[in-house]
Amino acid sequence: MGYALYCIDPLPTTGYENFEMWQLRNKLPEWIPTTLIYLWYWYGQSLVKMSCAFLIIDSWQFHLHRIMHLNKALYRRFHSRHHQLYVPYAYGALFNDPVEGFLLDTLGTGIASLTTGMTPIECTILYTFSTMKTVDDHCGYSLPFDLFQLLFPNNSIYHDIHHQHFGVKFNFSQPFFTFWDTWFGTTYHGVDEYKQKQKKITLQKYRQFLQERKNKRRNAAIAKKMPEPVSSSSDEEEVVNEKKTN
Numbered sequence: 056m057g058y059a060l061y062c063i064d065p066l067p068t069t070g071y072e073n074f075e076m077w078q079l080r081n082k083l084p085e086w087i088p089t090t091l092i093y094l095w096y097w098y099g100q101s102l103v104k105m106s107c108a109f110l111i112i113d114s115w116q117f118h119l120h121r122i123m124h125l126n127k128a129l130y131r132r133f134h135s136r137h138h139q140l141y142v143p144y145a146y147g148a149l150f151n152d153p154v155e156g157f158l159l160d161t162l163g164t165g166i167a168s169l170t171t172g173m174t175p176i177e178c179t180i181l182y183t184f185s186t187m188k189t190v191d192d193h194c195g196y197s198l199p200f201d202l203f204q205l206l207f208p209n210n211s212i213y214h215d216i217h218h219q220h221f222g223v224k225f226n227f228s229q230p231f232f233t234f235w236d237t238w239f240g241t242t243y244h245g246v247d248e249y250k251q252k253q254k255k256i257t258l259q260k261y262r263q264f265l266q267e268r269k270n271k272r273r274n275a276a277i278a279k280k281m282p283e284p285v286s287s288s289s290d291e292e293e294v295v296n297e298k299k300t301n
């Protein structure tokens with residue numbers, strides 16, 4: 056994503072960046088190639104900051120999210136609105152009480168970007184990436200080419216379970232990793248069974264859809280082939296002709 060942004064709007068290298076890279080070059084041993092220092096300066100440190108920010112966001116969200124479930128008053132007042140979604144869908148990702156939205160999402164990501172000392176571009180990437188990840192977790196699909204689902208252990212199936220009646224007391228971790236659930240013993244252990252069950256339902260529904268479409272098309276073809284009924288206007292013409300001959 057950073058590279059795509061760079062292609063669209065490449066940053067001009069000013070004397071400041073050149074000076075910093077030159078300083079790094081002088082500080083580090085000679086056997087480290089200059090290209091590596093260049094890559095570290097422009098991309099490496101951003102990746103490290105981003106990874107730390109992911110950990111901070113996850114920690115912040117897990118604890119607040121868990122407290123919202125443990126405290127009945129907090130759950131009823133703030134978090135229950137998000138749990139009105141039993142079948143999550145993309146637009147419902149940020150269907151939250153505004154206070155909860157501010158505390159969990161805005162403040163959590165803000166703290167992560169401030170503590171890691173992110174630049175405005177890094178902040179833009181972090182906020183966009185986190186929002187896209189949250190939307191993906193609520194999309195209701197587990198597609199094989201979805202990079203979010205491949206890169207992170209926390210995905211749409213994992214979070215979908217948390218939205219169900221049977222899983223509401225599990226899988227509090229969001230949106231990137233699952234280690235907090237492992238440490239607190241709140242991981243739902245029937246993930247694979249749930250995945251298989253959902254796959255079965257999806258295939259059943261798809262077969263049903265195909266059968267219904269086939270039936271509709273067949274009925275339409277039969278209706279086309281049937282002879283047209285004799286129209287009333289020709290009947291009237293025949294009656295008029297008969298009258299004339301009489």
Ligand SMILES: [Zn+2]
Pocket residue numbers: 120124134138217
């Ligand atoms: Zn919840």
Ligand SMILES: [Zn+2]
Pocket residue numbers: 137143148193214218
């Ligand atoms: Zn959710």
